[in-house]
Amino acid sequence: MPKRTKSSGAWLNEHVHDPYVKLAQKQGYRARAAFKLLEINEKDKLIQADTVLADLGSAPGSWSQVATELIGPRGRVFALDILPMEPVAGVEFIQGDFREEEVLQQLVDLLNGQKLDLVISDIAPNMSGNTVTDQARSFYLCELAYDFAISHLKPGGQFLIKVFQGAGYQEYVKLLRESFAEVVVRKPKASRDRSNEIYLLARKLH
Numbered sequence: 001m002p003k004r005t006k007s008s009g010a011w012l013n014e015h016v017h018d019p020y021v022k023l024a025q026k027q028g029y030r031a032r033a034a035f036k037l038l039e040i041n042e043k044d045k046l047i048q049a050d051t052v053l054a055d056l057g058s059a060p061g062s063w064s065q066v067a068t069e070l071i072g073p074r075g076r077v078f079a080l081d082i083l084p085m086e087p088v089a090g091v092e093f094i095q096g097d098f099r100e101e102e103v104l105q106q107l108v109d110l111l112n113g114q115k116l117d118l119v120i121s122d123i124a125p126n127m128s129g130n131t132v133t134d135q136a137r138s139f140y141l142c143e144l145a146y147d148f149a150i151s152h153l154k155p156g157g158q159f160l161i162k163v164f165q166g167a168g169y170q171e172y173v174k175l176l177r178e179s180f181a182e183v184v185v186r187k188p189k190a191s192r193d194r195s196n197e198i199y200l201l202a203r204k205l206h
């Protein structure tokens, strides 16, 4: 068995005692991340009964679970992840690497011309520990998510995306401002303080 490092032991300890982990288990969510979306949605009312949305980097599926609970029969949820995802009733899922043209095309085919009200992206690459590389990989995915959002959102549509503060952050905010009327920052309580992740909510696509 691999030797447990001090930091992985600390992570495990924090995870076991994390109130959001317990709450997720109790409420049947697959990840504590559900509470990040729930909190943002409480404030910003992103998901309505008739919302048609795409969930990028969706596995294990807690954001998709939240989305399907909030939409009604006229809403739709499309989801994509490089990892497999246990089916979520009502979610149309594609497994594949979002960086690959064919995978993006599969998602576009699934949309079948349907424009979206909302794109939510919690996509994050596996962290290698090399901050410079990780940050660059992360923003590359964020740029692809932005390209997808501006191509498939309805005018007036919204885009919620997780980013990591650091190199590239200001440029990314600037990019969002080119296409959206407003960009606001959200740091939900379930997002750990020591994590430099934050969520950007870009509203009203031009």
Ligand SMILES: C[S@@+](CC[C@H](N)C(=O)[O-])C[C@H]1O[C@@H](n2cnc3c(N)ncnc32)[C@H](O)[C@@H]1O
Pocket: 030, 031, 033, 034, 056, 057, 058, 059, 060, 061, 062, 063, 064, 080, 081, 082, 083, 096, 097, 098, 099, 122, 123, 124, 125, 126, 141
């Ligand atoms: C923080 S998790 C998402 C958690 C999810 N929002 C939930 O509530 O269950 C980030 C996801 O991004 C996915 N991801 C990373 N790189 C990807 C890529 N190139 N293409 C598709 N998905 C990717 C990972 O597989 C991972 O499942």
